Amino acid sequence: MTDEKPDVLVVGSGIAGCAAALGAAREGADVLVATKATKPEDATSDWAQGGIAVTRDDPASFAADIRAASDGEADPESVDTLVANAREAVDDVLLDTLGVEFDGDGDGYDFGREAAHSARRILHVDASTGRHVLRPFLAHLQAHDRVTVLEDTAALDLITHEGRVHGAYLDRGDGIDGEAAVESVFAGATVLATGGIGACYGRSTNPEGATGDGVAMAALAGAETADMQYVQFHPTAYVGSDGESDEPFLVSEAVRGEGGVLVNADGERFMPGVHPDAELAPRDVVARAVARERERTGEVRLDVSKLDFAAEFPDLAALCADRGVDPAEGIPVAPSEHFLCGGVAVDGRGRTSLDRLFAAGECARTGVHGANRLASTSLLEGLVWGLRAGEAATGHEVERVEAPLPRDSDPALPPSFAETKFRRLQTLMDEYVGLERDSADLQRATAALMRLKGEVDAYTRTRTSRGLYELRNACVTALLVARAASESPSAGCHRLVDGEGDTQEEPRARP
Ligand SMILES: Cc1cc2nc3c(=O)[nH]c(=O)nc-3n(C[C@H](O)[C@H](O)[C@H](O)COP(=O)(O)OP(=O)(O)OC[C@H]3O[C@@H](n4cnc5c(N)ncnc54)[C@H](O)[C@@H]3O)c2cc1C
Incomplete structure (x- = not known):
């Protein structure tokens, strides 16, 4: 071929x-x-x-x-x-x-x-x-x-x-x-x-x-x-004992499926008070509860003491060992962006x-x-x-059409440009378009993302580096998320709070 x-x-x-x-x-x-x-x-x-x-x-x-x-x-x-x-x-x-x-x-x-x-x-x-x-x-x-x-x-x-x-x-x-x-x-x-x-x-x-x-x-x-x-945040990503690990990793939901429970900094289990399915509630419900407990008490740990963790989850046990975490003391976790x-x-x-x-x-x-x-x-x-x-997708003839290659004429792209702008983008998304969202914040984010995209577009008109296109793509995607979030009512993992978080989650009926 x-x-x-x-x-x-x-x-x-x-x-x-x-x-x-x-x-x-x-x-x-x-x-x-x-x-x-x-x-x-x-x-x-x-x-x-x-x-x-x-x-x-x-x-x-x-x-x-x-x-x-x-x-x-x-x-x-x-x-x-x-x-x-x-x-x-x-x-x-x-x-x-x-x-x-x-x-x-x-x-x-x-x-x-x-x-x-x-x-x-x-x-x-x-x-x-x-x-x-x-x-x-x-x-x-x-x-x-x-x-x-x-x-x-x-x-x-x-x-x-x-x-x-x-x-x-x-x-x-x-x-x-x-x-x-x-x-x-x-x-x-x-x-x-x-x-x-x-x-x-x-x-x-x-x-x-x-x-x-x-x-x-x-x-x-x-x-x-x-x-x-609808950007899903996973409730249990390892975050390091100070909440800031450089190398976070996901602690699979299977661990809760086999009996792992979530406890706050006071050692109290909190999910039973949030949802009838407790730790096995839908992901968005657990993620919001974990975020709230972290804010309220400073920390959430996944307690795996009821499991034979090393035997049931050897790969996760190895990751814990790698980061110096003793699962017997509970694994420090926080919500983390996970899935679109x-x-x-x-x-x-x-x-x-x-x-x-x-x-x-x-x-x-x-x-x-x-x-x-x-x-x-x-x-x-x-x-x-x-x-x-x-x-x-099969069964179509290949047709050649006019396809001018992207231009690559401006040598003056600062090497740190994409990196700096990426950090700005991530900060905006973390602060304003995260687990819980406020309508005014979403508008602020949209305006700031538009400005950021404008700056990036000015470069993609004359440059074609892969990093620049990835940055452009992230800007476009982030804008789509922010705009959709400001135009849509709360449901599932899109939660508008407009200043007032709620703590009691409604159980979801099985249709
Ligand atoms: C830690 C973790 C654990 C998970 N566990 C589970 C689980 O147990 N079960 C489950 O069902 N789901 C799980 N998920 C979710 C699931 O893994 C992903 O949603 C799924 O694998 C996505 O598959 P994909 O083929 O769409 O994308 P990916 O597997 O991400 O593949 C995307 C591919 O596109 C390439 N690519 C991207 N942009 C370009 C471009 N511009 N040009 C060329 N190539 C490009 C990438 O290099 C990559 O090869 C998990 C996710 C994570 C992060």
């Missing part, structure tokens, strides 16, 4: 990008995967811990759990699509094609349980499921004769003509002195699978390349986005509002998560929608 004019261009190599590539290749398409990753850990998929939820003999209750966690905002049709296709996708791709060996006892799988799930239905490998899924997936694609994977290759912008997407401008990363080496790559269809937006916040569980590229590129090309206000429930609006086949542009995974808004994502449904969504988007 030629890698210059693929039938399908997939941007990103997490689970959604891999699934899209596989789905398209199985239809006979020549696929080019362009990924800015240089190693598996650059994709969030590699970091996934708790596992992948699957439908057992309980499709109705699985669907009800997803909708309840979503604060009633999930699209029932999308939820049904996920639940109906879960088992087949997992059996076909993860078990039969990739041979992933999920934990089991010989008689069957050791299905885990996590918060807001009414049953045990989560396949996992220890608490490091992501890497046991993604690495064989990448190896499978690298050996596939219809798939070419280009690492260290960032899509900077989409090539569009009269409402149709014809491929993308790719920075191959092999320019001189970090300068971009940009080329136009035309494709029959393009699938965005660029993951999350963690870099928009100062504290996130995501890898640092999660700069919202797919959402921003799609929005700039005119595609619709939806539910951007919204994104580029897509239908059940991953089609966006632009012709020949598809999206899957965390950058896409399928409607499955509504206002709050249920644990361990993201890998599944990436797998199911990735396959469907990849299949649907």
Whole structure:
């Protein structure tokens, strides 16, 4: 195959990008995967811990759990699509094609349980499921004769003509002195699978390349986005005993699923007073409660004394040991940006509002998560929608259109520019567009982000460095979040407080 004019261009190599590539290749398409990753850990998929939820003999209750966690905002049709296709996708791709060996006892799988799930239905490998899924997936694609994977290759912008997407401008990363080496790559269809937006916040569980590229590129090309206000904060990220670890890590919800409880600085358990499901309440509820208790008493710890922590979660025990944390004393935790429930609006086949542009995974808004994502449904969504988007993206001719390369004529970009502006962006998002939001703050944030984007745009008119485009993408994404938040009422992980936080959370009815 030629890698210059693929039938399908997939941007990103997490689970959604891999699934899209596989789905398209199985239809006979020549696929080019362009990924800015240089190693598996650059994709969030590699970091996934708790596992992948699957439908057992309980499709109705699985669907009800997803909708309840979503604060009633999930699209029932999308939820049904996920639940109906879960088992087949997992059996076909993860078990039969990739041979992933999920934990089991010989008689069957050791299905885990996590918060807001009414049953045990989560396949996992220890608490490091992501890497046991993604690495064989990448190896499978690298050996596939219809798939070419280009690492260290960032899509900077989409090539569009009269409402149709014809491929993308790719920075191959092999320019001189970090300068971009940009080329136009035309494709029959393009699938965005660029993951999350963690870099928009100062504290996130995501890898640092999660700069919202797919959402921003799609929005700039005119595609619709939806539910951007729903940014999920995970309640239990390790933060260091002073609350400021340089190397935070996620403590999987599976730990609470197996009996871990949250205690404040006075050693008191507080979740039973907040929600009837206590530590197993939906994520957004637990995250807000943890933030409040940290503010009120100074600290929250995850007490794992009822568990055989080292035996049940050896990977997490190793991370604790690495940071000098003794789990017997409780693990200091705080909420941290974790997942974007919204994104580029897509239908059940991953089609966006632009012709020949598809999206899957965390950058896409399928409607499955509504206002709050249920644990361990993201890998599944990436797998199911990735396959469907990849299949649907085939069958289009590659058309060459006029595609002027981005200009690169201004040598006067200060090297620290992107870094300084990124810090400004993160401070704005942390302060004004975080776990709880105030309408006046949101307006302040929007105005400041507009100014920041204006400054960045002045440079992208004449410069094409990858870092600058990532900064532009983060600005566009942050603006979409702030604007959607100021235009939407509270639901799930978008909580408007306008000065008055509430402490009692309503339990969510299972529809
Ligand atoms: C610590 C942690 C634990 C988690 N645990 C779980 C779990 O147990 N179960 C679960 O279901 N979910 C979990 N999640 C969420 C889940 O891992 C992610 O939502 C999911 O993996 C996203 O997959 P993706 O393919 O959409 O994106 P990613 O896996 O992030 O992949 C995005 C890819 O796009 C590339 N990319 C980005 N921009 C560009 C660009 N401009 N050009 C080219 N390439 C680009 C990146 O390099 C990367 O390869 C967890 C998340 C975190 C952070």
